[in-house]
Amino acid sequence: MARATHRTALVAATAALALGLSACGGGNIEQPSASGSAGGGGKECGDLRIAVNPWTGYVSNAHVIGYVAQTKLGCKVTYPDVKEEVGWQGMASGSIDTIVENWGHADLTKKYVDEQKTVQDAGLTGNQGIIGWYVPPWMAEKYPDITDWKNLNKYASMFKTSESGGKGQLLDGDPSYVTNDEALVTNLKLDYKVVTGGSEAALITSFRQAEKNKTPLLAYFYDPQWFFSEMKLVKVNLPEYTDGCDADAKKVACDYPPYALNKLIATKFAESGSPAVDLIKKFQWTNDDQNAVSEMIANQNMSPDDAAKKWVEANPDKVAAWLS
């Protein structure tokens, strides 16, 4: 503080000139907030590297866990941005500690968990992943029976587009999932053609335009997803999922199974004795919880950390359970 008076006039003037600052720096920078000592009394937490996959629901999980780990356990949290596959790879090679929302990925599980044993399952997140075919709200309202797949052919001509070659269009294709949609269309004898959208952005933009312009749209989508807090898409019910009905990918004629989303943790990290390991394993919440945080990030333009803070402060009980 004493140093503030030493400011040369030049610096102040230049800065004020450059930016029109009203007051230029009230005081000294505080020393790094060394809140290093862990709250849990156990081992020091140290670094925690939570992979961040590129969808908002995931960001919510990551930052809520990260925020708790940082404030309650004193961890130094970083959030490397990676796509899923790369995240698994990173856990195997030791540059990433955990993935906090995993959608299935049987192949990767087999490779890294069962064979290499470099990655471990860290329990369910409590979120239910629901995959399926959706229509925008206005359609469900105007054509209530459209939510039954048996009526889809009746409306097929409505869904024609420049891409669908005379049939109805089923817009697919977030590239992250292998869908059964082509097999479904064939096996359910639907007069539809699967068209590749190519990205989540493509799907969401299509729904927005469809709802705004009241144009028909049938597309593949999934929940939890922050977009549901903006628009209540309506799911079209396919023949109900029964165990094993999707065993042969070519013959699938039933709905997608609900995914129980889980967490993953690098073996190396699990054995490090960090208190964060426990936190990650115990972390659980509901779709509504996640969508609430996601909504703050996506629609209210809050930073993930701010959103996490707000939710954590509003839900002390849930957080306490993770730390017990």
Add this chain to the structure above:
Amino acid sequence: MTDLAVSSRTTSATDATSAALSVRGLWKVFGPNADKLLGTPDLELSRQELQAKSGHVIGVRDVSFDVAPGEVFVVMGLSGSGKSTLVRLLTRLIEPTAGTVVLDGEDLTGMGEDQLREIRRRKVSMVFQHFGLLPHRKVIDNIAFGLEIRGEEKSGRRSRAQEMVDLVGLTGYELNYPDQLSGGMQQRVGLARALAGDPAVLMFDEPFSALDPLIRRDMQKEVIRLHHEVGKTMVFITHDLDEALKLGDRILIMRDGEIVQVGAPDEIIGAPADDYVRDFTAEVPKSHVLTLRWVMRPPGSADEGAGAPALPDTTVVREAARAVLAADGPVRVVDASGAVVGVVDDEDILRVVVVEQRAPAGAR
């Protein structure tokens, strides 16, 4: 465009109405505010002073002249004297700052783009120093270009272009591309292209400067021949006095954008307007240019020289020399009507020829 007072320097071979080209008070000032400069005292400044003061350059300063139909009118001056600017003003390839140009009875000054285009298509053609040929077109298509532009159909323009090819002596090269031809041949293409449209006036901007001397002489002969054959009005720009004297019916000498002198070749040599022109013409073999009119003296008595055959006053000194030297005494000089206008004797002739021989080598 303000019409400036007609300059006192105007010389006319014919009266303006029957002229092929008539120019009055033409100005071109280069620079950002050229128009505003008109009528201000700044224009009285010399070219250098004006440039230093305001950054404007005077390209052409108050030029007026007339060109008679069928005449070869040569504009001559050192590099930078404004010749190219002047010739471009004549077809408004450059917009004049002031003055009028009347071409074949039509005033170009106030014309709109469309009319002007029509004039360029039918009435004038230009030949450029750097040929300006289209490298992606064959010779024949380059020549037919102007015809194509004005929308003539293919067969018609092909045959007309073929005539032109033959006329300029390029037969056999029709299907070559310009870059396969020598400089002289390329300029023949330029000539043929200009002639193809059968324009009333041909303009040449230093067409032969880029050619080597032998080719240049060929081309000059070619122009003279063509002039005989097609009899077009020509405005011919050059910095080469020799070329000017060879081709020009009349010559306009420019300096710093201004007219210094206008006249027939023998007038320029015989009565240079000032030291600039005199310097210019110093090395010209005068005997080749001056006519008897310039060396004769008034007859001393009525019958002086009566013994020898009379010579017309337009005879060039060199051609008259033998006859005069062979004669015993003075020889009479007569004008077109046959009236005696003067006499010449050996001494008059020798004065011209001997001066020439004392002149430094280089005069031819």
Add this chain to the structure above:
Amino acid sequence: MTTTLEPARPAPTKEAQPVAERATSRRTGRKLLAVLALWVLAWATLRGRQTLELANADTTGLHDWFNDVRDRVQLLGQDNWFFHGVLGTIASGLDTFVGVLQEHLSSVTPGDWLGWFGVLLLAAWVTYALAGLRSTLLVTVVLLFLGLAGLWTDGIDTLIVTIVAVVICMVVGLPLGIAMSRSRRTSAVVTPVLDAMQTMPSFAYLTPIALFFGIGPACAIVLTLVYALPPLVRITEHGLNSVAENTVEAGRSLGVTKGQLLRQVQLPMAKRTIVVGINQCTMAALSMATIAALVNGPGLGKPVIAALQTLNVGAAAVAGLGIVLIAIMLDRTTTAASERSSPAGQRVAAVGSPGIFGGRTLVLEKLPRWATEEGGRGTDRRFLTPSGRRLVLAVLLLPVLVGAYYSTRYLQLSQFPDLSGVPVLGELTAGPLGGHINDLTNAVVDAISGVTNGFKDLVTAVMLNPLQSLMSDLPWWVMALVLLAVAFLLGGWRPAVVTLVCEAVVLGTGLWYDAMVTLTMTLVATVIVMLVAVVLGVAMGRGRRADTVIRPFLDGFQTIPAFVYLVPALALFAATRFTAIMAAVAYAVPIATKLVADGVRGVSPATVEAARSTGITRWQMISKVQLPMAREALVLATNQGLLYVLSMVVIGGMVGGGSLGYLIVQGFVQGQLFGKGLAAGIAITALGIMLDRIARHAAARFGR
């Protein structure tokens, strides 16, 4: 991605047989028509058979083998001396180095070396020392904008990664370029590798690189190297090779050694061109910013990707704008710096043939005057003599250092203050600026989406669908023969051989059908690109004002990450192949336009004047004089447009383009489809090389 394996054949001299030449070209036209007729006939009779269509989830043996190799390498990687020892060491070295730079320059956590104010002052000082006053102003404004928009840390990170990558490129690329210029064999071996490096979409090899180099700065830098190295190497080689023959000869006549020739003659004379190479390398490096963010590379790509997750066009655009401004800043400053350092006589643009500008890089061939240091003043008049400038620099150093010191002490000078509440400046901070952009985008989309969708349907129905059917619904061998015939007729046997090899490669990838769909879209996009480029380029080439107005937009579209405009494009055209085409068009139009404009401007004024004297109309001038004379530039623009379009195939895959692009994206996110994605990447490379060679040889043959 445009140099040929073999030096381009000089156009055959017309002197020899002017008449025969005509006939050839007419006969070629007739033969092409015959090929077309046979093609359509084959289509009508054999449609739908042997198309080699592969369902989305299906893979071939090759794809599985790729996966296998990856898995084995990954297992090996744990303790293999090369993967773990060598690459691992390089990776951690790079990571540490970048980490240190970040800590000192971009990080604003208290207690670090330099706050924003110190970085700004130092950057301005260095720029003034190297480039001059205008550049200093530009740097200051750009850095202030980054701070204001809340992009300070990411922006400086981008600068760090870019500069580190470019320095490494120079260390590797300059010697390589020199070696290539001195040995034909080296050149012949390296060139195809460079081709592949530039055409192979980075998505296809992103996972393996992340495997070797871990995620983070090292991986981002290596990715950037792969893409940014080729232009530097190519341009260096080209610069050295194009030093005038007679200068080299004069050197030889004095008895210089090869080394002397290189050091004393070739390098100094090629300096300008090499600087252009470095410049191109920088732009290429910047264009990787977004992709690098997918492997946790630091920089402005992060906010772009983050904004895309929530479809926040405004936020993405603000971050994208940051990238554009950094590109313009680096471009103009390096140009000015190199101009300053070369003697006046050498200042003639040495860019020479722009034919070597690569893939997705920015072409800066002829900068508008306002952008260069000398702009604004007609001549090379400087305010200060060199010694005067040195004095000023020395005098300024003190306050700069003092400022830098204080920036580590005071919060406001360390962390860029939040000015969102301040009246005018507040509008430039990320939130409001992004909001304005969102509002504007929405308004535009609402206003025209009806029209654009109609347009899309029309083009798809009359152009895209028929062509696609013609190219992909055939037995594969028919289409292969058609391509071969076209290559032979247009370019002769050399491109035909290349085509044959490329076809074999595509066939081998098992993705023939998808490759043909991609090829269709590429061709349609290129046609649209050229239509737009000719219109804009002619306007720019003919008028200064048009140039001044249009050029900044071109620069912007060339550097802004495509992710920024994907969402509006989707809103305008829905998720369709046409959207993919439009995204490619937006990206390829700038380069093509600039090349056309250059060509038109390059038409000799003497010829233009001569044409004018014949009473030509404006339209006749353009169609009969300027465009034909700019034919070479048009060919080059088409070639570059094509390759730029191809480089957007992956992006296209994300907005409904399907085919190869989608397969690559899919391979990137789904482990079990990695091999298929890599195969798709290889197929794209093969398509790119094939199209490039055909265009090039056809140009050498018919471009006069």
